[in-house]
Every structure is written in C-alpha cells, then in structure tokens.
Amino acid sequence: MTSPRTTGLYIHMPFCRRRCAYCDFDAVVGMASRIPEYVDAVIREVDFLSTATGNPELESVYFGGGTPTCASEGVVRLLDAVRTAFPVAPAAEITVEANPESAGDETLMRLAAAGVNRLSLGVQSFDDERLTRLGRLHDSACARDAVQRARSLFPEVNLDLIFGLPGTPVDAWQRDLEGAVALDVDHVSAYCLTVEAGTPLAEAVRRGKAPPPDEDLEAAHLDLTSSFLSAHGYERYEISNHARAGRRCRHNLMYWENRPCLGAGLGAAAFWEGTRWKNETSFQGYLRSVAGRKERAFPPGPAASFSEHLNPEAALGESILVGLRLLRGVDLEALGARHGVNAHAVFGRDIRRLLEDGHLKQRASRLALTPSGLRFADRILAAFTLPGDRQQERIRG
Numbered sequence: 001m002t003s004p005r006t007t008g009l010y011i012h013m014p015f016c017r018r019r020c021a022y023c024d025f026d027a028v029v030g031m032a033s034r035i036p037e038y039v040d041a042v043i044r045e046v047d048f049l050s051t052a053t054g055n056p057e058l059e060s061v062y063f064g065g066g067t068p069t070c071a072s073e074g075v076v077r078l079l080d081a082v083r084t085a086f087p088v089a090p091a092a093e094i095t096v097e098a099n100p101e102s103a104g105d106e107t108l109m110r111l112a113a114a115g116v117n118r119l120s121l122g123v124q125s126f127d128d129e130r131l132t133r134l135g136r137l138h139d140s141a142c143a144r145d146a147v148q149r150a151r152s153l154f155p156e157v158n159l160d161l162i163f164g165l166p167g168t169p170v171d172a173w174q175r176d177l178e179g180a181v182a183l184d185v186d187h188v189s190a191y192c193l194t195v196e197a198g199t200p201l202a203e204a205v206r207r208g209k210a211p212p213p214d215e216d217l218e219a220a221h222l223d224l225t226s227s228f229l230s231a232h233g234y235e236r237y238e239i240s241n242h243a244r245a246g247r248r249c250r251h252n253l254m255y256w257e258n259r260p261c262l263g264a265g266l267g268a269a270a271f272w273e274g275t276r277w278k279n280e281t282s283f284q285g286y287l288r289s290v291a292g293r294k295e296r297a298f299p300p301g302p303a304a305s306f307s308e309h310l311n312p313e314a315a316l317g318e319s320i321l322v323g324l325r326l327l328r329g330v331d332l333e334a335l336g337a338r339h340g341v342n343a344h345a346v347f348g349r350d351i352r353r354l355l356e357d358g359h360l361k362q363r364a365s366r367l368a369l370t371p372s373g374l375r376f377a378d379r380i381l382a383a384f385t386l387p388g389d390r391q392q393e394r395i396r397g
Contacts, residue, residue: 003053003273006089008060008254011042011078012265013068014283017102021135021204022162024196026267026281027066034283038266039074041290043081045264045303050085052298053262053272058086060093060251067122069102069111076114093118093250095158100138100146112153118249119150120158120189126179127172130165133210135200140179147183156247158187163221165193166211173221174228181232186247190225191240192218219375239325239369239377256326258319264301274315275299277307312341317384320347320367324381329368350383 015035016027061082068075075096082088095118096111103121111119125131126140138146150157159180163173180188195202195213204210226236234242238256241249254261263270267281277300280286289303300307310318316339323330332343344351351367354360359373359380373380 004056004260006057006059007053007259008062008251008261009046009049009058009082009086010062010064010251010261010263010265010268010270011046011082012066012263012268012279013063013071013075014038014066014266015070016065016067017070018135018137019200021133021201022193022196022199023135024199025066028266028283031283032070035071035074037287038283039071039077041287042078042265044290045301046078046081046085048302049262049264052301055086058082058088058092060095060254061088062094062251063096065097067099067102068096069098069107072107072110075116076110079114079116093156095120095249095251097122098146098150099136100143103146103150105149108149108153117154118156118158119154120160121146121150122160123147123180124160124162125165126176130168130172133165134162144179144183147185151184156187157185158189158249159183159185161188161190162193163190163225164213164218166214166217168217168221170217170220170224174224177225177228181229181234187241187243187249188229188234189241190229192222222375237327239327239374256322258315258322262301264303270299270301272299275307275309277301277304279303280305312339313346314386315339316341316343316346317386321381321384324367324369324373324384325377327368329366331366333365346386347384354380354383 012026014026014028015032016029019027019029061079063075079094094116096116097120099122108119121143123143124134124136126143128139131139147157147159161176161180193213195205201210205212229242230236233244235245236242237248238252241252243249258271260272261270262272263279265279266283266286267279269276269278279301280289280303285305286303316335319335319339320330320343323335336343351360354373355362358370359376361368361370369377369380
C-alpha cells in the first residue's frame, strides 16, 4: 500500500486543571510539573512517525486535550519540533483547543506568534447555571471575553457548545446559539451531552441526583441548532459541525473522509496503511513505551497499546460509517473502487432496510442520511461496522 504524500497530525495534550463532570477523555489533573517530560516523549514519538512514514507533508496539525492551553509553552515547543520533523504546508491549518479560563492574553499571543491559525474554544454554554452543572471553571463573561480576544489574534475561531442537558428549555438553548452568533465566530461545533460510564455525571444519574438524558429534548435542541445556525449563515456540513463559507475544519474532514492521519501523545489514535491504533492511555505507560520503544514493524507507532488491521470489507464499512456523518454523504461507487469491494454486495441488505425506513436517501451512487437518520445517527451508522472481520492485536511491553 502506497503511503500518502500529505496527511494530518493530531497531538494530545492531556493536562487539565479539573476534570469536567461529563468528561471521559484521556486527561490528567495536577501534573503540570511533568509537562516538560511529557513534551520530550511526544517529540520522540513525532520523530519516529516522521521517519516511519517517509516524511509526508502535513496539511494540518491539531492539538487536542485535555486543555492544551494549560501547557502553551509545551505546545509551542512541540510545534517547533513538528516543523523540524515534517515538512508543513505553508497554508496548513494549525488548531489548538482552549478553555476560556486558560486563554489569557499571554497564552493566546504566544500561540499566535508560533503560527497557530485556528483556536477552538470549549465554551459549552453562555448560561452560568448550566456551566456549573457541567463542572466548568469559567463563567459566561469569561467565555465572551476569551472569544473576543481570540478573534483579534487568530484567522479562525471555533466554539464548542453542548446541548441536550436535561432540564434545559429550547428557548434557553437558543440563547446559547444566539450568544455564539453574536460573537461572529467562523465555526460552531454543537455536541449532544453524552452520559459516559465512569464519569461523575454518570454516577450522579445512577444515584438519582441528576436527571437522565431526554431524547425528545435532545431532538428538539438538534432541530433548532440546524435551523437557527443555517438562518445565520452557517452551513451544517457534518452532524455536529456548522461553518461559514470556506471555514470547515480541514483536519476533522480527514477523519470523516477516512483518510490516513497520524497521532502522537497519550491516548492518541492514528490510521495508516490500513492499520488503526490507539496509544497507551496511562501517563506512565505512555512515557515508558516511548522511552523504551522496542523495534516493531510500522504501523503501529511506538506507544500503541492496541491496533487493528482492517480488511477491505471492514475498511469499506468504516469509510461509509464516518462518511455518512457528512451531510453530503458518500459516493458508494467511489468508495467501492477505493477499497476494491462492492458496497451493495457487503451492505446491500442494511442499505435497503435503512432506505425503506426513511433513514437514508440515495441519488445515483450517493448515499446520505435523511433528517430522521441524522437524529438517530449513532444507531444507524452501526450497521456498517464489521468487527468480526478485523485483525486485532493487543500490544504489550
């Protein structure tokens, strides 16, 4: 399999001041003193990936977390190391995630000076009571101030918002959307609150101290999000993402198009030459894996704890699954040619059923979700997963 000439690189910065009530991401709290050690390890992994992949040009670099702006000096140092290890396209999209309370003037100016051109702010809500329920450290005034300062420094700014919080009336959710539009941002990511096992929120729901998810409320919020943002000039191009013309997130489009993309850092995921892997998720485990990396075939990377090689049928299914998240849908003929498999031969029964149920629509060879399909996307897209056809490997040591 020929390696791509261009790709994207995700770098995970796990450091946070406090874990939010709903968060199940790979994050660490109270470990700021270990940022330099962690950055050293990620630089070693980045160097390894550059050599192993034949040094492709990066068209995007994305720093996620955690809260990368809790370690902004480390982000700058890593960005310098990435530019040393890889050729980075002159017009590459370079994104850093931030929380409002960690987006001070010095931090934002440091990132802008280093060449970051897209900031993604985890605002989540402009309502102080809902922010408290979510366990956020900022209030609405802090969020608005951070967005306004970010817009003066970065060519593109995204806002993350959370909808579907039980007990939130539709008009209250609309006020959050109005707040985002009033700040004149380029991109809005609106995610439905998910109660993930093992989080404080899940425990609160289990004990009856927090209400469970309300699917009807979530659907009402989702419908309002699409109609309201569309009316204000934002195109809904993916289930949860809305952008002004020319402002789609190029890095995330790589995932939805199931293109090869690299990942470095704690818990980072990557996909290369038909193999998908995920790095160690414990802080010490990640450091040990990179420091004492054993010689092993690539892919996967030196810190991988799990990998799976997708056969053509499973790879096709995954391309359909992630591609249907895009409102434009997928071209079944093009994907079949790409993977060497006929989509209808593998998934024909499921496609016909979902078309009959009104969850999918088809025009020529293009397949896309209908409005009802968008509402129940997670359940519908599961039809294109073939876990039994993947060659999986747990990596030890």
